[in-house]
Amino acid sequence: xxxxxxxxxxxxxxxxxxxxxxxxxxxxxxxxxxxxxxxxxxxxxxxxxxxxxxxxxxxxxxxxxxxxxxxxxxxxxxxxxxxxxxxxxxxxxxxxxxxxxxxxxxxxxxxxxxxxxxxxxxxxxxxxxxxxxxxxxxxxxxxxxxxxxxxxxxxxxxxxxxxxxxxxxxxxxxxxxxxxxxxxxxxxxxxxxxxxxxxxxxxxxxxxxxxxxxxxxxxxxxxxxxxxxxxxxxxxxxxxxxxxxxxxxxxxxxxxxxxxxxxxxxxxxxxxxxxxxxxxxxxxxxxxxxxxxxxxxxxxxxxxxxxxxxxxxxxxxxxxxxxxxxxxxxxxxxxxxxxxxxxxxxxxxxxxxxxxxxxxxxxxxxxx
Amino acid sequence: xxxxxxxxxxxxxxxxxxxxxxxxxxxxxxxxxxxxxxxxxxxxxxxxxxxxxxxxxxxxxxxxxxxxxxxxxxxxxxxxxxxxxxxxxxxxxxxxxxxxxxxxxxxxxxxxxxxxxxxxxxxxxxxxxxxxxxxxxxxxxxxxxxxxxxxxxxxxxxxxxxxxxxxxxxxxxxxxxxxxxxxxxxxxxxxxxxxxxxxxxxxxxxxxxxxxxxxxxxxxxxxxxxxxxxxxxxxxxxxxxxxxxxxxxxxxxxxxxxxxxxxxxxxxxxxxxxxxxxxxxxxxxxxxxxxxxxxxxxxxxxxxxxxxxxxxxxxxxxxxxxxxxxxxxxxxxxxxxxxxxxxxxxxxxxxxxxxxxxxxxxxxxxxx
DNA sequence: CGTATCTTCGTGGGCGAACACGGAGGGCAG
DNA sequence: CTGCCCTCCGTGTTCGCCCACGAAGATACG
Numbered sequence: 072x073x074x075x076x077x078x079x080x081x082x083x084x085x086x087x088x089x090x091x092x093x094x095x096x097x098x099x100x101x102x103x104x105x106x107x108x109x110x111x112x113x114x115x116x117x118x119x120x121x122x123x124x125x126x127x128x129x130x131x132x133x134x135x136x137x138x139x140x141x142x143x144x145x146x147x148x149x150x151x152x153x154x155x156x157x158x159x160x161x162x163x164x165x166x167x168x169x170x171x172x173x174x175x176x177x178x179x180x181x182x183x184x185x186x187x188x189x190x191x192x193x194x195x196x197x198x199x200x201x202x203x204x205x206x207x208x209x210x211x212x213x214x215x216x217x218x219x220x221x222x223x224x225x226x227x228x229x230x231x232x233x234x235x236x237x238x239x240x241x242x243x244x245x246x247x248x249x250x251x252x253x254x255x256x257x258x259x260x261x262x263x264x265x266x267x268x269x270x271x272x273x274x275x276x277x278x279x280x281x282x283x284x285x286x287x288x289x290x291x292x293x294x295x296x297x298x299x300x301x302x303x304x305x306x307x308x309x310x311x312x313x314x315x316x317x318x319x320x321x322x323x324x325x326x327x328x329x330x331x332x333x334x335x336x337x338x339x340x341x342x343x344x345x346x347x348x349x350x351x352x353x354x355x356x357x358x359x360x361x362x363x364x365x366x367x368x369x370x371x372x373x374x375x376x377x378x379x380x381x382x383x384x385x386x387x388x389x390x391x392x393x394x395x396x397x398x399x400x401x402x403x404x405x406x407x408x409x410x411x412x413x414x415x416x417x418x419x420x421x422x423x424x425x426x427x428x429x430x431x432x433x434x435x436x437x438x439x
Numbered sequence: 440x441x442x443x444x445x446x447x448x449x450x451x452x453x454x455x456x457x458x459x460x461x462x463x464x465x466x467x468x469x470x471x472x473x474x475x476x477x478x479x480x481x482x483x484x485x486x487x488x489x490x491x492x493x494x495x496x497x498x499x500x501x502x503x504x505x506x507x508x509x510x511x512x513x514x515x516x517x518x519x520x521x522x523x524x525x526x527x528x529x530x531x532x533x534x535x536x537x538x539x540x541x542x543x544x545x546x547x548x549x550x551x552x553x554x555x556x557x558x559x560x561x562x563x564x565x566x567x568x569x570x571x572x573x574x575x576x577x578x579x580x581x582x583x584x585x586x587x588x589x590x591x592x593x594x595x596x597x598x599x600x601x602x603x604x605x606x607x608x609x610x611x612x613x614x615x616x617x618x619x620x621x622x623x624x625x626x627x628x629x630x631x632x633x634x635x636x637x638x639x640x641x642x643x644x645x646x647x648x649x650x651x652x653x654x655x656x657x658x659x660x661x662x663x664x665x666x667x668x669x670x671x672x673x674x675x676x677x678x679x680x681x682x683x684x685x686x687x688x689x690x691x692x693x694x695x696x697x698x699x700x701x702x703x704x705x706x707x708x709x710x711x712x713x714x715x716x717x718x719x720x721x722x723x724x725x726x727x728x729x730x731x732x733x734x735x736x737x738x739x740x741x742x743x744x745x746x747x748x749x750x751x752x753x754x755x756x757x758x759x760x761x762x763x764x765x766x767x768x769x770x771x772x773x774x775x776x777x778x779x780x781x782x783x784x785x786x787x788x789x790x791x792x793x794x795x796x797x798x799x800x801x802x803x804x805x806x807x
Numbered sequence: 808c809g810t811a812t813c814t815t816c817g818t819g820g821g822c823g824a825a826c827a828c829g830g831a832g833g834g835c836a837g
Numbered sequence: 838c839t840g841c842c843c844t845c846c847g848t849g850t851t852c853g854c855c856c857a858c859g860a861a862g863a864t865a866c867g
Contacts, residue, residue, distance in 0.1 A: 089546070089547075089853095091852095091853055091854085092853070092854065092855095093853080093854095101816075101817090102816060102817045102818075103817080103818090103853095103854085104816060104817055104818075104855095104856085105815085105816060105817080107854075107855065107856080108815095108816085110854095111855085111856095113856090115814070115815060115816075116815070116816080117814080117815060117816085120815080120816080135853085135854075136510070136547050136852090136853050136854070137547070138506030138507075138509065138510060138547055138853085138854095139506070139510055139547075139822090139852075139853035139854045139855090140853080140854055140855075141506065141822090141854095142504070142506055142507055142510065142822050142823065142824095142852095142853080142854075142855095143821075143822050143853075143854040143855040143856085144822085144854080144855060144856090145821095145822080145855080145856090146855095178457070179457075179504050179505070179506055179823095254801075255801060258797060258798070258801070261797060262795070262797045262798055265795070265797065269638060270637060270638050272640045419804075419805065420801040420804060420805065421801065421805055422792075422798065422801050422802040422805050423797070423798040423801055423802075424790075424792070424798075425793040425795070425798065427630070427633070427793070429626060429629060429630045429633065429791070430626070430630055430790060430791040430792075430793065433622075433623060433626070433788040433789065433790050433791055434790040434791075436787075436788060437787065437788065437789055437790050457823095459822095459823055459824085460823070460824065461823080461824095469846075469847090470846060470847045470848080471823095471824085471847080471848090472826085472846060472847055472848075473845085473846055473847080475824075475825065475826080476845095476846080478824095479825085479826095481826090483844070483845060483846075484845070484846080485844080485845060485846085488845080488846080503823085503824070504822095504823050504824070505824095506823085506824095507822075507823035507824045507825090507852090508823080508824055508825075509824090509852090510822095510823080510824075510825095510851090510852045510853065510854095511823075511824045511825045511826080511851070511852050512824080512825060512826090512852085513825080513826090513851085513852080514825095547853095
């Protein structure tokens, strides 16, 4: 009977990894409880039993049934997600969606995803919310490090309390985070330059839009800018393309329109324009109003308005970075680390997706 | 006690959808068994009870714990996947990976994924394998319809036996399939034309490579070709670009090299080249050998060799279609349909991904 | 040699759902 | 009134795993 059991399981090994704790116990000549103690390193096991179990575990290539595990376990997990509050249609809304989806997907593993927002233009708001998060004692934290110093202070506190945390969208190198999901901004700036400039065969002027965040400019846009410049330097295009810096602001669109109008009066050979933040739609809007739709436009992120201008051929390229996946995978990896005890990768650069009028539709469709 | 229960669950509704059958039963004033009968439409329930249960189900927004369900269910599922046998490094290897991953992910839902291969150059091989599949009585079949007529015969037989089937990679419209995952080939041909031609500012000759499959040319490549031509016609580029058709074959690389050499002797202004199948590496190889690396090259699919030439800047663009996801999602949707009883979408066009030297790395990295 | 203490380990109940089994109650014929 | 069938529905077992409880064996000490 016992021999028969062994034969069956050895046969099944390649085909079917459905080995149960019960089987392991039987093969090792111990009880299920002992196997469980070994599996969870809960002690109270003799060296001899432990060895026997470990050996069989190895041989049988045991993988636990994670569903049964979560079903039986009464441990609850709270993952807090900390990122900027936002309006509908903004970049962070896609992050929202990713967290929401993860919340549904992992709820039966006893995971509760809690979203917390702060004002990205006010570091005090971040400090306040992060303190609340701290005192609520979460099991893990996902956050977007908008404010460098304040984030470091927060994550140091988390480290002190043994609460793992993950970065999303951009990272801070000096602290010990669990995962990072985000785009390689430098590269994406380089690619933007390539896409925008390689099709301009003659000398031209290029508008480079900058928007000031109150306080500091974001890491993201700075790095993109650097990547952009790298391309120009690498191919010695300083002569061919004259870069015109334009400062826009977040509130006053009339002023922005005026600013752009002046630029077009001053410079008469403007053939391209780029924004390094997600608001290329604003530029598109003004250029359409000023009757300069022939200017090649490139920008970032799949906001609804951006997509609309892409479809209308006002924007030539959008560079996307799957923010929903970033959020989703961040939560998934927390599960893998804390619940499933699986290997995870620390640094995760998401693809730099190149979207044009012709492929945007299937792209959006596929990701629902 | 009962009231207390109600209050708790109503409170939890927004936050926590962890409503159990037991709760539903209690609220509806019936037993768990009755709820179960209603849920599975297994009959033997009075109109009154059924109504009560349905009402509570609705109100509580009940979603079953799919893990607990699979754990308890002893029903086993066999999904057979039918597609071309292949060498390492070929397109179909990525499909393999997707099926393998799905096999692991869904094994604890009692799903067994079985891969079957046929010779894509021999329709008899397909007929033989498909007959074997039929007699093995699978619960669902995923297949790539390489041979149109033979596939229709097969799927008709499947329909007769109430076995659902899904298409992958390309589809056949006239039969009633469960899902289709694949690229919109016409569009991807159109995009290829745009990418290849829009950067060529002067008159040029373009090599259009064709490879004959024994028997018929594939749907895929034909549609891509059509899309390509559509772009040229739409922008009246017939004058600007002279298309040179080149016929290559699958076996004799020396002959192919010779053929290309002759073309370059005959035509002296060749500036671009495209293949509509996945073997652009072959073209890249020959062009490198003939010292024509300046020719802009575009091709399809992320074979290792293709990627290598992309990284070396011999190939300018690769257009990709996530074959692994196609396979994975096909199996996932079978689970959703047959096991989870969830809504699925029939036609699923996968994104037309545009890869260049600069974004290929993060793309590959992200999908492991 | 009996008893107390510690280490090691087996057993049983429960997680949420599926499903088989059989019991309760009503209707109807004998 | 008894016996039988039919409709409706509650109960109990099972899936693989977790974990609390407490039993058995080993060791120490009076």
